[in-house]
Amino acid sequence: MSESRAPHILSVTELTRTVRDLIEGAVGEVWVEGEISNLRKQASGHQYFTLKDDRCQLPCVLFFRPGLRHSSLSLAEGMLVHVRGQMTVYEARGQYQLNVALVQAAGAGLLAAKFEALKRKLSAEGLFDAGRKRLLPRFPKAIGIVTSPTGAAIADMLNILHRRAPWIQICINPVRVQGAGAAAEIAAAVAEFNSGALPPVEVIVVARGGGSAEDLWEFNDEDLARAIAASELPVVSAVGHEIDFTIADFVADLRAPTPSAAAELVAPDSEALLRRFEQFQGGMERGMHEAVRGARARLTLVERSALFREPKARLREWAQQIDETAERIARLAADRVAEERRRLEAARSSLWEHRPDHLLRIRRQELEGLRERLSRGLDQRLDGLRGRLEAAGSLLRVLGPQSTLARGYSITRTEEGEIIHSVAQAPAGKTLRTQLADGEIRSRVEKAGQ
Numbered sequence: 001m002s003e004s005r006a007p008h009i010l011s012v013t014e015l016t017r018t019v020r021d022l023i024e025g026a027v028g029e030v031w032v033e034g035e036i037s038n039l040r041k042q043a044s045g046h047q048y049f050t051l052k053d054d055r056c057q058l059p060c061v062l063f064f065r066p067g068l069r070h071s072s073l074s075l076a077e078g079m080l081v082h083v084r085g086q087m088t089v090y091e092a093r094g095q096y097q098l099n100v101a102l103v104q105a106a107g108a109g110l111l112a113a114k115f116e117a118l119k120r121k122l123s124a125e126g127l128f129d130a131g132r133k134r135l136l137p138r139f140p141k142a143i144g145i146v147t148s149p150t151g152a153a154i155a156d157m158l159n160i161l162h163r164r165a166p167w168i169q170i171c172i173n174p175v176r177v178q179g180a181g182a183a184a185e186i187a188a189a190v191a192e193f194n195s196g197a198l199p200p201v202e203v204i205v206v207a208r209g210g211g212s213a214e215d216l217w218e219f220n221d222e223d224l225a226r227a228i229a230a231s232e233l234p235v236v237s238a239v240g241h242e243i244d245f246t247i248a249d250f251v252a253d254l255r256a257p258t259p260s261a262a263a264e265l266v267a268p269d270s271e272a273l274l275r276r277f278e279q280f281q282g283g284m285e286r287g288m289h290e291a292v293r294g295a296r297a298r299l300t301l302v303e304r305s306a307l308f309r310e311p312k313a314r315l316r317e318w319a320q321q322i323d324e325t326a327e328r329i330a331r332l333a334a335d336r337v338a339e340e341r342r343r344l345e346a347a348r349s350s351l352w353e354h355r356p357d358h359l360l361r362i363r364r365q366e367l368e369g370l371r372e373r374l375s376r377g378l379d380q381r382l383d384g385l386r387g388r389l390e391a392a393g394s395l396l397r398v399l400g401p402q403s404t405l406a407r408g409y410s411i412t413r414t415e416e417g418e419i420i421h422s423v424a425q426a427p428a429g430k431t432l433r434t435q436l437a438d439g440e441i442r443s444r445v446e447k448a449g450q
Contacts, residue, residue: 118225128251136254136266146204169199187226202233224248228252229251236253237249238258410435
């Protein structure tokens with residue numbers, strides 16, 4: 001009977017690393033949904049938490065990595081999240097854990113898709129067009145604010161408005177700014193300011209402090225966007241922090257990065273206005289002093305002038321200048337009248353030369369002369385052509401075949417009309433036609449030879 005082989009004994013480290021290799025190879029990188037609990041944030045920036053559901057728990061760690069861009073999502077106890085990470089084993093404790101690389105709120109992907117779909121729809125309808133945006137009044141007397149009366153945003157806005165423009169009347173229409181149904185309350189509040197049911201205002205501010213995407217989601221409501229677009233009063237959207245964007249921001253006449261910034265945008269700075277008024281006052285005072293100095297200088301010149309010292313002599317001098325000017329004007333007028341008369345006579349002569357009946361008579365005479373020259377030319381041309389025709393006829397009679405025949409010559413042809421030039425063309429038995437001056441003879445060749 002053989003001895004039993006001794007078992008291979010692993011160290012705890014070896015076994016733990018084997019388990020780690022198995023988990024990392026079999027599971028690898030995964031997405032997990034769960035609720036955050038036992039959250040611990042270290043000074044190093046690392047965050048440790050447990051991801052759980054109603055049955056199980058999963059230890060997680062989110063390491064801080066300098067130089068990398070981290071999500072703006074702030075982790076909190078009880079938050080339902082989606083995490084992506086690598087399954088591994090923490091060897092020092094021998095427990096498996098998820099090394100988290102990315103965290104996003106549960107449903108964030110769906111919310112983002114809904115946000116983009118509504119944004120494209122309203123943009124296609126023109127609700128975001130810059131051309132429909134209205135300017136805010138520079139010096140409003142009354143401002144309407146739609147926000148939660150208990151939030152920190154309203155306190156900051158009231159402090160800034162009171163400091164910058166204490167004369168502005170503020171009308172707060174309290175609403176919920178978070179949770180289901182909040183969008184309907186905000187839309188109704190905007191409509192109330194436009195209906196006249198509340199004290200009249202010149203601009204409306206829709207405000208809410210910062211929060212998560214879920215907290216701000218009511219400001220992405222389509223009905224609220226259409227209520228803001230339909231407002232006859234300018235609307236300022238001041239929702240969340242500077243990095244937060246909602247549909248209300250795009251459709252409003254002006255987007256403020258924060259509620260505090262909205263208060264600074266709608267209210268003029270009284271201290272700056274006071275400094276501006278002081279500058280205007282100083283400029284006006286300087287202008288008045290300059291005007292007075294200029295008037296005094298002109299008065300001094302008048303007092304020293306010859307007109308002030310000897311007004312009668314200056315009046316006589318001016319009267320003489322007026323008489324000379326009148327004479328020059330009379331001469332110029334007479335010369336102008338004479339010139340116009342000469343131009344009128346020249347125009348009258350030109351008009352006489354260009355009278356229609358006179359021109360018609362001249363054109364008729366020219367036409368009659370042309371007709372006579374044309375008739376004479378045609379007659380001369382016809383006479384020349386007749387002479388040439390008669391000469392050609394005489395030449396044809398002299399040189400033509402008929403004259404040759406009359407002198408005793410004849411022309412012999414075949415029956416086909418071909419002229420006989422050689423005995424080779426007239427073999428024995430060939431019928432010929434001989435043309436004489438007074439007729440034609442038909443004959444048959446008996447014998448042909450040289």
